[in-house]
C-alpha cells in the first residue's frame with residue numbers, strides 16, 4: 001500500500017496546567033479514505049485535530065511530543081497557515097462561519113490563493129456542490145439553518161483546496177434530517193472529488209455510512225481501531241454509542 005497521506009506518530013497534546021489531552025496517538029490516513037474518530041466528551045478528539053492542524057497553540061495548548069507528517073513531510077507543530085499550504089484544513093466544532101457576514105462574504109473571506117480567474121472558477125465549482133448557497137448569497141449566515149451553516153463552513157474549507165479535510169462534529173446540534181443532509185454532502189464530496197476526510201463525530205449512525213476506518217478514543221488514546229464496519233459493530237460501540245443491548 002502507498003505511503004499514507006497523513007502519518008501521526010506518538011502525538012501528545014497538552015494544555016496550560018500540563019494536563020495531557022492526547023497521549024501518544026498513532027494514526028495513518030490514506031489518500032481517498034474517510035477516517036472516523038469517535039469518543040465520549042472530553043476524550044481528546046478535538047485536541048487531536050488541533051494538534052494535527054496546528055491549532056493547539058491558539059488554545060494555549062502545545063504538541064508536547066510526537067510527529068505529524070503529510071505526504072512524508074514533517075509538519076509537526078506548524079501553524080494553521082502553513083498547514084493549509086500542505087493541504088490540511090480544519091472545519092472546527094464551533095464558529096465555522098461569520099454569522100453577521102452574508103453567505104457570499106463568508107466565501108470571499110476565505111484566504112484563497114491563485115489569480116482572480118482561478119479563484120472565480122473554484123468558487124463556482126464549490127457553489128455548484130451546494131446549490132442552496134447560490135440562492136442565499138446575500139443572506140447573513142446567521143439566518144441560515146444549522147445544517148446550512150455547517151455546509152457553508154465546509155464550502156469555505158473547500159476553497160482552500162484541502163488534500164485532507166478535517167471536520168469536527170459536523171452533526172453538532174442538528175436535527176436528524178439536517179445531519180443526513182450534511183453527511184450526504186460529505187459522501188458526495190468523497191465520491192466526486194476523491195477527498196480524504198478525517199472526521200470527529202459522535203453520531204455513529206450518520207458516520208458509519210461514509211467511514212472506511214474508525215478509532216474509538218478514550219482518555220487521550222485509541223482504545224479500539226480498525227475497519228469502520230468492524231469497529232462500529234463492536235460490542236463497545238454498540239453499547240456505548242447506540243444504546244443497544246449486545
Ligand SMILES: Nc1ncnc2c1ncn2[C@@H]1O[C@H](COP(=O)(O)OP(=O)(O)OP(=O)(O)O)[C@@H](O)[C@H]1O
Pocket residue numbers: 015016019020021039040041042043044045046047048059060061
Ligand atoms: N483550551 C483548553 N484548555 C485546557 N484544557 C482543554 C482545552 N481544550 C480541551 N481541554 C481539555 O482536554 C481534554 C480533551 O478535550 P477535547 O475537547 O479534546 O475532547 P473531545 O473529545 O473533543 O470532547 P467533546 O466531544 O466534548 O468536544 C479535556 O479534559 C478538556 O478539558
